Amino acid sequence: MSEMIESVLHEKRVFEPAKEFAQRARIKSMTEYEALYKRAEEDLEGFWGDVARELHWFEPWSQVLEWNLPDSRWFVGGKTNISYNCLDRHLITERRNKAALIWEGEPGDQRILTYQQLHREVCLFANALESLGVKKGDRVAIYLPLIPEAAIAMLACARIGAPHSIVFGGFSAEALRDRVDDAGAKVVITADGGWRRGKVVPLKDNTDKALENSEISHVIVVKRCENDIAWRNGRDHWWHELVADASAKHEAPAHDAEHPLFMLYTSGTTGKPKGILHTTGGYMVGTYFTTRMVFDLREEDTFWCTADVGWITGHSYIVYGPLANGAACVMYEGAPNYPEPDRFWDLCEKYEVSVFYTAPTAIRAFHRWGDQWVDKHDLSSLRLLGTVGEPINPEAWMWYHNKIGGGRCPIVDTWWQTETGAIMISPLPGATPTKPGSATRPLPGIIADVVKKDGTSCAANEGGFLVIKQPWPSMLRTIYRDHDRFIKTYFGEIQGFYFAGDGARRDEDGYFWIMGRVDDVINVAGHRLSTMEVESALVAHENVAEAAVVGRPDEVTGQAIVAFVTPMSGVAAGEELGVELRKHVTDQIGALARPAQIRFADALPKTRSGKIMRRLLRDIASGSTAKGDLTTLEDASILEKLAQERGDEE
Ligand code: 7RM
Numbered sequence: 001m002s003e004m005i006e007s008v009l010h011e012k013r014v015f016e017p018a019k020e021f022a023q024r025a026r027i028k029s030m031t032e033y034e035a036l037y038k039r040a041e042e043d044l045e046g047f048w049g050d051v052a053r054e055l056h057w058f059e060p061w062s063q064v065l066e067w068n069l070p071d072s073r074w075f076v077g078g079k080t081n082i083s084y085n086c087l088d089r090h091l092i093t094e095r096r097n098k099a100a101l102i103w104e105g106e107p108g109d110q111r112i113l114t115y116q117q118l119h120r121e122v123c124l125f126a127n128a129l130e131s132l133g134v135k136k137g138d139r140v141a142i143y144l145p146l147i148p149e150a151a152i153a154m155l156a157c158a159r160i161g162a163p164h165s166i167v168f169g170g171f172s173a174e175a176l177r178d179r180v181d182d183a184g185a186k187v188v189i190t191a192d193g194g195w196r197r198g199k200v201v202p203l204k205d206n207t208d209k210a211l212e213n214s215e216i217s218h219v220i221v222v223k224r225c226e227n228d229i230a231w232r233n234g235r236d237h238w239w240h241e242l243v244a245d246a247s248a249k250h251e252a253p254a255h256d257a258e259h260p261l262f263m264l265y266t267s268g269t270t271g272k273p274k275g276i277l278h279t280t281g282g283y284m285v286g287t288y289f290t291t292r293m294v295f296d297l298r299e300e301d302t303f304w305c306t307a308d309v310g311w312i313t314g315h316s317y318i319v320y321g322p323l324a325n326g327a328a329c330v331m332y333e334g335a336p337n338y339p340e341p342d343r344f345w346d347l348c349e350k351y352e353v354s355v356f357y358t359a360p361t362a363i364r365a366f367h368r369w370g371d372q373w374v375d376k377h378d379l380s381s382l383r384l385l386g387t388v389g390e391p392i393n394p395e396a397w398m399w400y401h402n403k404i405g406g407g408r409c410p411i412v413d414t415w416w417q418t419e420t421g422a423i424m425i426s427p428l429p430g431a432t433p434t435k436p437g438s439a440t441r442p443l444p445g446i447i448a449d450v451v452k453k454d455g456t457s458c459a460a461n462e463g464g465f466l467v468i469k470q471p472w473p474s475m476l477r478t479i480y481r482d483h484d485r486f487i488k489t490y491f492g493e494i495q496g497f498y499f500a501g502d503g504a505r506r507d508e509d510g511y512f513w514i515m516g517r518v519d520d521v522i523n524v525a526g527h528r529l530s531t532m533e534v535e536s537a538l539v540a541h542e543n544v545a546e547a548a549v550v551g552r553p554d555e556v557t558g559q560a561i562v563a564f565v566t567p568m569s570g571v572a573a574g575e576e577l578g579v580e581l582r583k584h585v586t587d588q589i590g591a592l593a594r595p596a597q598i599r600f601a602d603a604l605p606k607t608r609s610g611k612i613m614r615r616l617l618r619d620i621a622s623g624s625t626a627k628g629d630l631t632t633l634e635d636a637s638i639l640e641k642l643a644q645e646r647g648d649e650e
Pocket residue numbers: 266312313387388389390391392413414415416417418419439500501502514516517523526527528
């Protein structure tokens with residue numbers, strides 16, 4: 001790399017928190033951070049117990065933590081209700097008539113729900129669910145656009161103790177079917193459609209397809225787009241009709257701290273997504289604490305996390321964390337560039353957003369669309385910016401800092417996972433000097449390290465495995481119906497520690513630099529996908545003999561999917577098959593898994609034992625020549641052919 005490029009890509013400056021910001025912040029200096037960190041490290045249970053006591057418990061716990069590696073139980077014997085803590089708790093304070101959700105639909109329609117109104121809607125819907133026979137412990141699948149009903153449904157499920165399983169609205173009917181089946185859901189909540197770039201996403205049609213051979217007895221449908229949909233009498237119910245008949249009184253029952261709150265499916269190394277299971281008390285404490293600390297929340301803040309509730313970021317930082325803190329949350333249904341590439345900045349200006357949390361892929365897209373879209377808007381209400389989902393390249397960080405944050409807003413680069421439930425490594429905005437591209441230091445209560453395979457710590461700047469050495473309240477408890485896989489995946493790699501699947505290094509200041517996944521998981525636009533999942537979809541097509549999927553670097557989405565495909569003999573490779581296969585992957589998984597490039601080959605490079613050498617394919621996909629040890633390659637001529645094949649680019 002030439003020196004000039006190096007200097008653009010690696011911003012070496014350290015950014016101190018602005019004085020005015022630090023003065024009002026909860027944690028005002030690194031000395032305060034270090035003291036809190038040390039206190040938590042020395043007395044993990046005392047520390048988390050103190051945090052938990054800020055919330056409402058119907059019955060106190062007898063023990064903060066019961067730890068039998070790899071199983072942890074938090075706030076043992078304690079009884080609480082997260083819906084009560086997000087709603088009822090605020091109704092006896094001045095937050096009663098404060099905005100809880102400030103929602104805007106893609107077409108521009110608006111709804112603002114105060115805490116009192118949101119509480120009422122949740123109670124109505126909790127009663128509606130119960131009237132259909134939903135009981136504590138029953139699973140409920142949610143397949144909705146980003147509309148207030150999504151949050152209402154989550155909080156109503158949580159209230160009655162029916163674990164929800166949200167399936168992102170961008171997933172296909174096939175993907176929905178797998179997740180509904182695995183969860184054994186009793187009810188599916190969906191909508192006639194959702195708005196995306198001016199078009200209707202046919203959620204009810206997809207649901208009908210997904211449930212074709214299913215016994216599911218109830219489907220609840222929100223009227224959103226007023227498009228024509230098929231209707232099955234007896235099974236299908238309109239949301240608005242159910243709540244019209246329901247009572248608005250619903251007393252929140254006390255649930256055990258370890259009662260399952262939700263599962264959320266995420267990609268792992270194999271083709272089958274894992275149902276990550278979170279429980280009530282620990283998840284509540286973790287999301288409450290991190291929202292307050294990382295975003296340094298103030299009563300007057302307007303907080304906007306741009307994720308979808310279909311991902312963990314939406315669960316923790318659109319719904320549970322902010323509402324547990326009594327925050328005012330913005331929620332926006334549609335695309336960031338609809339009708340124009342300034343929609344986000346339009347919303348920030350209109351609602352005077354003060355804390356803004358988004359993904360690096362979005363930042364890079366906005367950067368590319370041009371500064372003129374930002375310049376049209378007054379963004380002076382912003383005081384704090386955040387990122388999540390993938391490493392942020394220093395160039396995007398600088399643009400975010402200067403152009404969006406006007407050079408005055410701290411940036412919190414937050415590292416965490418579906419499995420961790422809440423933010424783990426992040427600056428505290430009033431205290432931590434930031435370095436573009438680093439998530440900086442673990443939060444108090446989080447004992448993180450970078451280690452070698454044998455579990456010993458790496459030296460400064462030495463690359464290794466990112467592990468968490470002590471349990472934390474919001475950690476996953478299991479993979480739904482597959483506890484063995486839970487043990488193997490997270491505690492089987494590095495003896496004694498939780499292994500996140502990420503490579504990382506710690507610099508001389510103890511700052512963490514995440515280097516990305518060490519497994520076959522790729523990160524496209526902040527979404528986790530397993531290459532195996534896409535491969536399984538491709539080889540399921542009748543014209544495909546073999547397929548290998550890898551990630552290649554992409555300027556906007558971080559990584560992009562490249563599929564190497566060997567067609568069945570007699571099948572013509574070419575554009576037509578490429579189009580067909582892309583559509584096929586979209587049908588099987590969803591548009592987020594559609595390959596950016598499909599390259600056809602008579603054969604794939606394999607080891608002598610028959611394993612596809614993905615390492616070589618990664619090199620080819622990213623445009624360089626295959627490097628490294630080629631001695632195990634069975635037929636070297638394949639490589640040359642592959643490198644010449646240009647493939648079908650979208
Ligand atoms: C919240 C979320 C988790 C994976 C994780 C990392 C990557 C997330 C950052 C990051 C570098 C970050 N959950 N990741 N945040 N990498 N810096 N700040 O994204 O389960 O969908 O993904 O995402 O690889 O393991 S997730």
